[in-house]
Amino acid sequence: MKKHIFIILLAALLLLAACQPTPDEPVVLQKDQDLMIEKGSATLPPEESYTPPEVPKRYRFDYQDGALTIHADAEIVVPSVPMPIVNVRAQGIPQETMYRLFAFLSNGEKLLLPHRRTKSEIEEAIKEYSEMLNQTPPEGSDLTQEEFEYGLNLELESLKEEYKTAPDVDEERICDGTYEIQRSEWEPSEYAYLEAYGNNRDIVVKSSINADSQSWLRYYRRLKGFDAYEEMHTVPLDETVVLPDDLDAVSAAEQVQDFLNTIGEPFEIAAVYRVDDAMDGSTDGIVRDAQHYALRFDCRRLVNGVPLAVCASDSGYSDESYTTMWRQERLCLIVDADGIVTVNWLDPLTMTETVSDSSTLLSFDKMTGIAEKMLPIVYYIPSSERETTQEIGVRSVRLELVRVREQNNAKELKGMLIPAWVFYGTVQLTEHYASGEDFVYYTTYGMRTASPNYEGEEIVLCINAIDGTIIDPMLGY
Amino acid sequence: MKLYQRITLLVSIVLTVVILAVSLSLLLFAKNTILSLSTEQVQRKQKTLRTSFSEMANYYARSDDSEAVHNSLIKLCFNRFSDQSSVLMREGKPVSTGVTIDPSAYVGPDSEAFSEGTPVAVTVQGRNLLIAGSSASVGTESYSVYVVEDITDTYARIRRMAWIFAGVSIAAIALGAGAVTLLVRRSTKPITALSGVAKEIADGAYEKRVAVRTKDEIGTLGEDFNRMADAVETKISELSERNERQRLFIGGVTHEFKTPMTGLILHTGLLRRANLSEDERDASLAHIESQTAWLERLTQNLLKLFTSDEEIELESVRIPELLETVEEGVAPKLKEKGAALTVQCETDTLVLNPDLMHSLLNNLIVNAANAYDADASEKPIVLSVTGRTFSVSDRGRGIPKEVQDRIFEPFFRVDKSRSKKQGGSGLGLALVKTIADAHGATIAVDSEPGKGTTVSVVLPE
Numbered sequence: 001m002k003k004h005i006f007i008i009l010l011a012a013l014l015l016l017a018a019c020q021p022t023p024d025e026p027v028v029l030q031k032d033q034d035l036m037i038e039k040g041s042a043t044l045p046p047e048e049s050y051t052p053p054e055v056p057k058r059y060r061f062d063y064q065d066g067a068l069t070i071h072a073d074a075e076i077v078v079p080s081v082p083m084p085i086v087n088v089r090a091q092g093i094p095q096e097t098m099y100r101l102f103a104f105l106s107n108g109e110k111l112l113l114p115h116r117r118t119k120s121e122i123e124e125a126i127k128e129y130s131e132m133l134n135q136t137p138p139e140g141s142d143l144t145q146e147e148f149e150y151g152l153n154l155e156l157e158s159l160k161e162e163y164k165t166a167p168d169v170d171e172e173r174i175c176d177g178t179y180e181i182q183r184s185e186w187e188p189s190e191y192a193y194l195e196a197y198g199n200n201r202d203i204v205v206k207s208s209i210n211a212d213s214q215s216w217l218r219y220y221r222r223l224k225g226f227d228a229y230e231e232m233h234t235v236p237l238d239e240t241v242v243l244p245d246d247l248d249a250v251s252a253a254e255q256v257q258d259f260l261n262t263i264g265e266p267f268e269i270a271a272v273y274r275v276d277d278a279m280d281g282s283t284d285g286i287v288r289d290a291q292h293y294a295l296r297f298d299c300r301r302l303v304n305g306v307p308l309a310v311c312a313s314d315s316g317y318s319d320e321s322y323t324t325m326w327r328q329e330r331l332c333l334i335v336d337a338d339g340i341v342t343v344n345w346l347d348p349l350t351m352t353e354t355v356s357d358s359s360t361l362l363s364f365d366k367m368t369g370i371a372e373k374m375l376p377i378v379y380y381i382p383s384s385e386r387e388t389t390q391e392i393g394v395r396s397v398r399l400e401l402v403r404v405r406e407q408n409n410a411k412e413l414k415g416m417l418i419p420a421w422v423f424y425g426t427v428q429l430t431e432h433y434a435s436g437e438d439f440v441y442y443t444t445y446g447m448r449t450a451s452p453n454y455e456g457e458e459i460v461l462c463i464n465a466i467d468g469t470i471i472d473p474m475l476g477y
Numbered sequence: 478m479k480l481y482q483r484i485t486l487l488v489s490i491v492l493t494v495v496i497l498a499v500s501l502s503l504l505l506f507a508k509n510t511i512l513s514l515s516t517e518q519v520q521r522k523q524k525t526l527r528t529s530f531s532e533m534a535n536y537y538a539r540s541d542d543s544e545a546v547h548n549s550l551i552k553l554c555f556n557r558f559s560d561q562s563s564v565l566m567r568e569g570k571p572v573s574t575g576v577t578i579d580p581s582a583y584v585g586p587d588s589e590a591f592s593e594g595t596p597v598a599v600t601v602q603g604r605n606l607l608i609a610g611s612s613a614s615v616g617t618e619s620y621s622v623y624v625v626e627d628i629t630d631t632y633a634r635i636r637r638m639a640w641i642f643a644g645v646s647i648a649a650i651a652l653g654a655g656a657v658t659l660l661v662r663r664s665t666k667p668i669t670a671l672s673g674v675a676k677e678i679a680d681g682a683y684e685k686r687v688a689v690r691t692k693d694e695i696g697t698l699g700e701d702f703n704r705m706a707d708a709v710e711t712k713i714s715e716l717s718e719r720n721e722r723q724r725l726f727i728g729g730v731t732h733e734f735k736t737p738m739t740g741l742i743l744h745t746g747l748l749r750r751a752n753l754s755e756d757e758r759d760a761s762l763a764h765i766e767s768q769t770a771w772l773e774r775l776t777q778n779l780l781k782l783f784t785s786d787e788e789i790e791l792e793s794v795r796i797p798e799l800l801e802t803v804e805e806g807v808a809p810k811l812k813e814k815g816a817a818l819t820v821q822c823e824t825d826t827l828v829l830n831p832d833l834m835h836s837l838l839n840n841l842i843v844n845a846a847n848a849y850d851a852d853a854s855e856k857p858i859v860l861s862v863t864g865r866t867f868s869v870s871d872r873g874r875g876i877p878k879e880v881q882d883r884i885f886e887p888f889f890r891v892d893k894s895r896s897k898k899q900g901g902s903g904l905g906l907a908l909v910k911t912i913a914d915a916h917g918a919t920i921a922v923d924s925e926p927g928k929g930t931t932v933s934v935v936l937p938e
Binding site for chain 1: 537542543545546548549550552553556561571575576577
């Protein structure tokens with residue numbers, strides 16, 4: 001009897017076990033990027049010097065198809081140095097760099113770390129939350145009792161954790177630029193964090209340690225009389241744009257350059273804009289003349305002397321919900337008459353390896369053939385949306401470096417800088433309503449720019465200079 | 478092996494087989510369903526990708542596009558609909574791919590799966606993949622569109638599910654076996670109790686019964702057992718009673734033979750040895766005849782009395798004559814004891830069984846004679862009949878108060894040693910009681926140690 005049971009059990013186990021076929025050695029394909037690198041990598045003989053690609057003086061192209069109008073009358077900018085391919089990762093801002101930047105931005109002002117609640121303050125909070133556990137969710141809240149209690153319990157857990165290291169008495173903690181290592185349920189792993197507040201300025205920095213989450217540095221100087229210069233009317237600075245007397249572009253640029261120098265890595269000013277608080281009625285119907293002015297400096301990294309492409313918007317998206325979003329690196333400073341007002345540095349890059357010092361590039365003609373074919377396709381408006389018209393204006397075509405991300409790596413922010421022809425211009429969408437009213441806004445790759453009052457340039461099209469593939473800079477490939 | 482263990486084992490085996498069969502079936506069904514869903518999903522994805530890519534590429538492609546433009550267009554159209562699991566190949570070479578393995582090595586362009594776009598399951602370096610591919614034409618060019626979906630997590634979930642099924646099955650089997658053990662033990666407990674009571678009854682505790690608490694087959698068995706035990710107890714009681722009666726009969730007969738045998742032996746001895754006159758010989762022979770006839774009748778009466786439920790035969794008897802017969806019968810014994818009998822009769826006739834009454838009075842008189850010590854100077858015994866009352870009195874040693882209730886029990890002797898010496902079996906007064914009961918008479922004993930005893934038998938009206 002026992003023998004029969006044993007046999008039955010053994011048979012069951014064998015059936016239950018997921019019998020896997022013997023794994024084979026994989027037959028490997030080269031990924032797109034590897035193919036591209038192979039195609040683009042070139043080793044210049046020592047006796048030859050790099051010759052930039054031949055380009056015309058200007059690039060002109062027109063296209064019209066009813067709803068879509070494309071007009072290109074663009075300058076062409078090509079670096080005089082070879083175009084590298086460089087592996088990068090979003091490593092955040094190193095501590096040493098942070099110390100320098102902190103000293104620069106704090107400008108001698110004592111900045112304090114956020115107030116840490118004392119033990120008695122936390123006890124009060126714990127008591128308050130504990131009492132709330134017996135209550136119903138606040139009126140107007142759509143939380144269920146369960147959700148309400150869950151949230152309170154989470155908060156209580158956090159308070160109890162905070163209590164362990166809470167000071168007995170209120171203490172003033174001066175920030176010296178040192179990161180704190182933190183963890184959060186919303187982040188994949190620990191990260192470095194800095195938060196400091198002063199009477200006149202604040203600095204908040206998040207720096208990814210494992211290149212698996214976004215990093216950023218934000219600096220704000222307190223303004224008098226209004227909130228911020230972001231979302232304000234923005235126009236490229238040229239000789240026609242008037243500045244108030246107390247706002248000097250040269251001096252402002254020097255301040256920006258000082259900041260860039262403090263970083264310790266090669267950066268340059270890419271574009272300058274005048275920012276003001278004039279309103280034309282397109283936002284909330286408010287119309288007013290400008291009263292406050294500042295200068296906005298879009299900066300860009302240089303790699304081996306080659307600039308990175310500049311995204312005017314700090315937007316981004318990922319193609320799948322489980323892929324960590326990774327924006328193109330963006331460094332933007334706003335300077336007013338009193339000095340640097342804001343610094344916004346998003347997703348700083350760390351160079352890890354130079355794959356190729358000099359890439360073999362498609363010719364300009366081949367590239368424009370691709371652009372002229374692809375622009376109408378990329379900006380195609382379906383017939384069902386013919387109440388919308390698009391006007392694309394291309395003002396410059398630049399050979400720059402664009403960051404693409406590593407394929408099949410949803411979690412880590414790793415990629416490479418590759419040469420790309422970047423078409424800068426404007427994409428204006430006009431929605432025509434049956435009432436005869438039109439609504440105009442600017443977009444970047446179908447996404448509205450952060451500022452509806454922005455009159456500067458955006459990336460209109462991005463073409464891989466090695467294999468001619470269209471790159472979506474928002475997506476990263 | 479005990480019954481409950483056998484039943485438990487049998488049920489456990491059946492339970493194991495059934496649960497395992499059901500679990501395996503469910504697991505296989507779930508696995509097949511999940512994999513089937515995954516396969517369908519991948520097939521749909523590949524088909525959508527192929528169709529969308531092909532439509533868009535064919536829409537935009539022009540025969541005069543340069544190679545660079547065409548390649549860029551193909552990639553744009555493919556990337557518009559693809560994701561990290563998509564692969565576009567042409568002439569065996571990748572055009573756009575986010576995966577590291579070559580899907581054409583597993584789903585070749587010449588295979589049936591490729592022509593039908595049917596996903597194929599493969600395992601590569603421990604990863605479970607579903608690869609679906611089919612061709613897409615763009616102009617005159619033929620491309621292979623693949624989807625390489627990693628379903629390792631799905632397999633891991635299936636494996637987890639299998640372990641959960643295994644765990645649940647084992648738990649169910651264990652619980653089931655445990656429950657069955659408890660139930661069966663509980664059910665067979667009455668049988669064990671039954672067995673115990675049967676042993677007790679076998680050991681002589683005939684009054685023991687099992688407690689019947691259920692109305693099922695076990696309860697019915699218990700009731701039947703109790704009925705059987707009742708029958709056995711009754712039978713044993715009857716048999717014991719019959720045995721007792723036979724003992725009493727044999728004992729009674731033996732006992733009763735003693736007195737007349739004394740006379741018979743005496744008279745036959747006289748007839749043989751002595752020179753008797755004709756009259757003396759006739760008298761002895763008559764005595765022998767009457768005693769033997771009396772003994773025969775007595776035997777029959779005793780047989781009837783002890784072994785059957787028939788009522789004794791009563792007749793109207795002249796008491797003086799009865800007493801005379803008694804006196805005559807008991808004379809040798811009294812002579813031997815040196816006791817003197819005085820008979821007083823005030824009653825003429827009574828309805829009774831003369832032989833049995835003769836025996837009754839005989840026993841009372843002999844007991845009275847035995848009540849005196851051997852060296853007593855006088856041993857008077859009085860036999861009187863007044864109305865319906867027969868009394869026999871003596872002035873012997875008397876009967877202690879504490880045993881007066883027991884003197885009529887069969888084989889009971891007040892003083893065993895003395896009775897044995899005198900040849901007493903303890904049946905005399907038991908016979909007296911039995912005969913009195915048979916007549917419906919009552920017996921009264923008036924005795925005081927050292928002063929004597931009077932036993933009275935009162936016949937009913």
